[in-house]
Amino acid sequence: MSKVSLKALSEKLGLTEGTVSRALNNYTDISEKTRERVRAAAQEMGYRPNSSARRLAIGNAECVGYVMSWQLGHLSEPFLGELLDGLSESLSDRHWDLTLAVSRSAQDELAIISRMAQSGRVNGLVISRTLTHDPRVDRMREIGIPFVTHGRTANSDEHAWFDIDNYSAFREAVAHLCQLGHRRISHIRGPLEYNFAASRHAGYRRGLLDHGLDLYPELEAKSDMSENGGYRAMRYLLSLQKPPTAVVCVSDSVALGAMKAIRERGWRPGREVSVIGYDGLPLGEHTDPPLTTMAQPLQTAGRKIGDMLLAVIDGADPKQQQELWSATLERRETDGPPMAEQS
Amino acid sequence: MSKVSLKALSEKLGLTEGTVSRALNNYTDISEKTRERVRAAAQEMGYRPNSSARRLAIGNAECVGYVMSWQLGHLSEPFLGELLDGLSESLSDRHWDLTLAVSRSAQDELAIISRMAQSGRVNGLVISRTLTHDPRVDRMREIGIPFVTHGRTANSDEHAWFDIDNYSAFREAVAHLCQLGHRRISHIRGPLEYNFAASRHAGYRRGLLDHGLDLYPELEAKSDMSENGGYRAMRYLLSLQKPPTAVVCVSDSVALGAMKAIRERGWRPGREVSVIGYDGLPLGEHTDPPLTTMAQPLQTAGRKIGDMLLAVIDGADPKQQQELWSATLERRETDGPPMAEQS
DNA sequence: CTTGATTCCGAAAGCGCTTTCGGAATATTA
DNA sequence: TAATATTCCGAAAGCGCTTTCGGAATCAAG
Missing domain, CATH: 3.40.50.2300 (Response regulator)
Structure with missing residues (x-):
């Protein structure tokens, strides 16, 4: 894909790859002048750092995962779109990615979680539709990957969660x-x-x-x-x-x-x-x-969940990342006083 | 995350990293005996190849992207869930990932496409809700990344698409x-x-x-x-x-x-x-x-789109990857003969 | 003008995995 | 038994980027 590598860029500039890299990443040991020069050249040549290489070097996936289960018609949940929207909004601030995984069975779901986490593909996970006793959170805790659940569980004190009351x-x-x-x-x-x-x-x-x-x-x-x-x-x-x-x-x-x-x-x-x-x-x-x-209020739930996950990834105490929001009665026309007894 | 690296595994086995890697990737120059030995050890130690490293070495993101626009209430589209489901099903066959990106403006969307493609983050893209004249497909073609559109455009002859008639x-x-x-x-x-x-x-x-x-x-x-x-x-x-x-x-x-x-x-x-x-x-x-x-019929549209994208990535001619499905009239009760003229 | 502190950049060592190449060791053929 | 062909694995070179370290060059201080 990306034809222009760091090497190409640096050669054109007459600098070393390391220098160019540091310039682009705002290291303080690069003069403002060359930094600008580098930026301009990068812009012009359309340089995009290769994500895989960057992630490997940096030891960070710059990415979080949302794993959704096939069950319950979860896919057609009204909150799906909003949640993904909010999540990605939160992530886009740091240019992180959101990867999606849908499971086809409970077993499968645990496997997916393990794989995503242990292969270093993601820095954190979020799951929805929690069970009261949810093996997924057990798995995530055991792996030690940051996560936040959309919905509480029996032992929610221990982890980060977002829920509606x-x-x-x-x-x-x-x-x-x-x-x-x-x-x-x-x-x-x-x-x-x-x-x-x-x-x-x-x-x-x-x-x-x-x-x-x-x-x-x-x-x-x-x-x-x-x-x-x-x-x-x-x-x-x-x-x-x-x-x-x-x-x-x-x-x-x-x-x-x-x-x-x-x-x-x-x-x-x-x-x-x-x-x-x-x-x-x-x-x-x-x-x-x-x-x-x-x-x-699901318009901002995703955003909140994303922020919480990022916080946990940054080292915040999961137990402090818990948020309970309220639903509000919206009266329309299907509620009214009961009719007189009729039998 | 993944504590066990190839190195650790190979050391424990008394083999070189290269050998272990080849064993795990089913190279024919590894004896069945050691292959099994390696597999067992990998299983036991819970070895998971680091994705970033693998992707870098392999020069392949093992991943495709779905970029959706914030517009049109796209997020609440009924097909969103089904599409994502089908897409991921198609991808899961080869253990590829699906990354999602939602844009907040038309400009943003083009930028996202460029970034995902040129940073080698994805091997292919799919977009929905095509415009008749869609700058996104222009961009994707110009970048040269494989893609399939969910919906046709004015010049659909040129690219892969899936659409309902x-x-x-x-x-x-x-x-x-x-x-x-x-x-x-x-x-x-x-x-x-x-x-x-x-x-x-x-x-x-x-x-x-x-x-x-x-x-x-x-x-x-x-x-x-x-x-x-x-x-x-x-x-x-x-x-x-x-x-x-x-x-x-x-x-x-x-x-x-x-x-x-x-x-x-x-x-x-x-x-x-x-x-x-x-x-x-x-x-x-x-x-x-x-x-x-x-x-x-959206239950399998996502699957189809995923398969098509994979085909294009594998080198198939995009022009051959075009699929038109039909909708069918489902009569329920809001259609009936007109009433007698009334004015 | 010398000494020491700053700036700024080059060099090089990885990150963890894949893949090519070559060469022991073993098996096959004459 | 010698010569050729196979099997199987070690060694090493990357993939493209980041980051530490050290050393010129430039500066301020003596």
Whole structure:
């Protein structure tokens, strides 16, 4: 690729490679005059230091990795793009790269982590969708590579993480429904191995208890993270003797499916049964009716995660790199007071 | 990171680094016995060749880049995840990496391309959302780095590309509406600089002509690629003296916004005005009513693009690496015959 | 004008791996 | 057994860049 090497440049300048290198890297032992001369020549010849060579010499990959799992339809997560955007923004300040790896199995994922870390391909890693007990963080810690998780784990005290306060978010969502007068509040939850799903679930339960409501297992429906999962779960809930008057969903996507089930029954979301989603997706404004949701601030999450990772790489104490942000209730039109008892 | 180097490994084995290297890389001049011995030791010590060193020596980055632009809300594109997934799947066969770069301006994007290519950081590039006249492909060609575009350009004959036949898709969508009896068919189009938007627009027009319909500029509304853009565009169309009885939208997202505008007027998509989207997003099944759409097969597009890029890198003629796939009409419930004239 | 402190650059040693080349050691053929 | 052909590995030269070290040349101080 790069036809112009340091050697070519230095020969043209009548300097040694070392000198040119130092000039370009702003060493103080190079006179301002020659530094400029070198810069100009480099510019003119279109010199680009070979990354592999530089990285080898410098002993640094100038690169971090994001490893995402194939599971859970992770790839279609709404936060993917934003996260990558923020990450790369953070990295671009120092001209570092972002390498992506997607795994095809849990085993595969651990292998990928090891390989990327131990081959010196990256200086740090970030993973998303943490499990409560996540073998990936064990692996990363054992390897000793800097990392930050997007989402907490059971022993998050030990590492750097970024998370949204899912627990409080769902507690708040339930509180909101209670204030509207609901007492039969359902939850369509995600796979509980995932920390975020477990937190939301726990927050939901806590919300009920806050308001003196009992926990009814039949009011909790399991789902994957897809619209279809939400649809099926909601159909189940609607088939109950006494269907819930409100349901909080693990995500906006799931809420979308739930809404469809509600409509199919001839009911209307926000009237016969309120529904609250989670994510704050823009498309929620355009559903029928517009979806009330707990909106998470993901526009800058990636940026923050990147900054945290860089800090850890720079030697910061991972335990100090922990950030918990909050979601906020965004009322649209799928939440309303319960209708008069009807059975 | 990697504590065990080739040197350490070779010393432990009582062999030279060169020999160990050759053993690990399956050179034929190493006896099967020592090869096995080396493998075992490598495995045991957890040896991982340092990537930077390997890449430098080998003169190959073992890596390709995907550069995405910040524009157009590209990041939230539905195909992002699938594309990355497919790409990485293709690359993982040879254990190559995928590095991501997101640009913050058109200028920036060109700079990124140059830097990645000329610093030998990647062996090839892929870009999405091509413009009809795309300076990025000019740049890549001028640099001489292998690449494939996701979407065609004005001079696509010259390079490798993957695309969906947008033109035919929209022509077909219009044909479908005509067969249902529609004669006032609108199009909410995207920014025409983008090749895909221009193709869809052209396909729409061609569809009208196919059926002997005239082109009315006022029936074409411009929009960005967001739900909101579709919403505003549709409001405009509904404000016409004689609103269209059907509208084909540049994307499902845009269609979502359009549907909202239709509902707000007290009408129902598929009854007073039919709407057809494009993308085939799963969430379209759960809108109200479920969105009829031209579905594109993106599950394997990434894989294909990756394979094509690899082929070009391996020396294949870029002009032979061109692939055009078709979208297919997925009828759901937003298409129907026009209602009786009503004004 | 000499001595010592500064500037500024050349020389050279890597970074960790790959690959070519040549030559022992062993096997094959006459 | 001698001569030729094979097998298998050691030695060494890079890949392109960074960085330490030392020494001219230039400066300020005596």
